[in-house]
Amino acid sequence: MTFLEPTKKNTVFLGLTFVILLGISYAENLFFFNIVSDVLQNQLFAVAMLFLHNVLVVSLILLGMTFYVNLVVLNFFKREKHADVVISNSRIFAAVFACMIVFLSILRGATLINGQITLETLPLILMVSAPVGIVEGYGIYLTINKTLSRTMATAIISSFNLFLFIVYHSYHNLHIIHKIRKLG
Numbered sequence: 001m002t003f004l005e006p007t008k009k010n011t012v013f014l015g016l017t018f019v020i021l022l023g024i025s026y027a028e029n030l031f032f033f034n035i036v037s038d039v040l041q042n043q044l045f046a047v048a049m050l051f052l053h054n055v056l057v058v059s060l061i062l063l064g065m066t067f068y069v070n071l072v073v074l075n076f077f078k079r080e081k082h083a084d085v086v087i088s089n090s091r092i093f094a095a096v097f098a099c100m101i102v103f104l105s106i107l108r109g110a111t112l113i114n115g116q117i118t119l120e121t122l123p124l125i126l127m128v129s130a131p132v133g134i135v136e137g138y139g140i141y142l143t144i145n146k147t148l149s150r151t152m153a154t155a156i157i158s159s160f161n162l163f164l165f166i167v168y169h170s171y172h173n174l175h176i177i178h179k180i181r182k183l184g
Contacts, residue, residue, distance in 0.1 A: 011070040018063045025056040057101075061140065065147040073150075090148035098141040102133045 032039065032049055039046045069087060077083035086093045110117045110125045 006070040006073045008074060011067065011074060011076075014063060014067040014070060018060070018067050021056065021060055021063060025060055028052060028056060058140070058143070061097075061101075062143055062147060065144055069148060069150060087148050087150075090145050093148065094141045094144035097144055098137045101140055102137040105136070106133060 032053060039049050071077065072084050072087055106126060106129050107117060109129065110122060
């Protein structure tokens with residue numbers, strides 16, 4: 001079962017949606033990191049902002065991967081010799097991509113706490129973030145792998161599970177930030 005039958009019309013729609021969501025995500029990112037110190041003072045607002053941020057990230061991943069798959073399936077890359085390498089090796093790509101996202105997320109979280117990445121606090125942040133990072137990374141891995149392998153029925157279920165983890169992760173990140181600020 002596929003999410004959307006790959007047609008040129010659906011591919012254009014996915015591409016436009018991806019670009020619009022990318023613009024919204026960029027605006028949200030600028031807004032969030034300009035007011036981050038104020039956001040962290042109000043727990044309800046901080047959880048809402050982290051939740052919005054995480055939902056946009058996961059939506060971008062899902063839309064971007066679906067858009068790419070449709071481009072490859074519909075032969076938009078006719079002249080490209082290795083256009084389907086990512087789809088053929090979906091597990092490897094999903095694992096690398098998920099690790100990269102989780103690692104960058106942890107580094108970004110470290111900059112939220114101190115304003116910069118310091119070697120003294122990085123092991124503590126990695127240790128505290130590891131359980132949530134593993135769950136988040138596995139959810140991202142499942143979503144990407146199922147999207148690239150075109151088994152979207154399972155990807156929809158894993159995306160819903162990832163949505164639930166985003167809610168938990170948003171609150172947990174705020175809790176971690178407050179704990180580390182108390183220690184430091």
